[in-house]
Amino acid sequence: MKTTEKPTLQTFHIEGVRHIAPEYAYEEIINGNTVIIDVREKDEIDLEYIPMDNVLYHPLSKILDRLEYISKDQSIIVACPLGVRSTKVANLLNQQGYPDVANLDGGLMMWKQKGLPFIINNLSPQRGCSCGCKPTKSNDSCC
Secondary structure (H helix, E strand, C coil), X not given: CCCECXXXXXXXXXXXXXXECHHHHHHHXXXXXXXXXXXXXXXXXXXXXXXXXXXXXXXXXXXXXXXXXCCCCCEEEEECXXXXXXXHHHHHHHHCCCCCEEEECCHHHHHHHCCCCCEECCCCCCCXXXXXCCCCCCCCCCC
């Protein structure tokens, strides 16, 4: 992987964590050389995601429980919205003996800005009232 010792697209950094620019990360994924581990929470993933087969979802809140499911025999790029959570997880993976880990420099925000594959679900929040009921097609509210 073509990585740097310091990020160029984000300010948050932990010494020892390598960073990879979104366009290089995309090349690695297309070539089948790596996986992305997206550490966002489920509600974030439900709203938007990278539509590629080799993207794994292991939320930060459960990452310690998921380590046994993350192979050390692969290159790993860790991603989150801005690169902060992913830098922390990349650091954790380094400490756990994963040999080839990098943070997605600038996070998914930069991934999207570079025009790389990304799907945003147009989920409009369901409107209702405080009683918990749901509106019908003919009404916007129930009460």
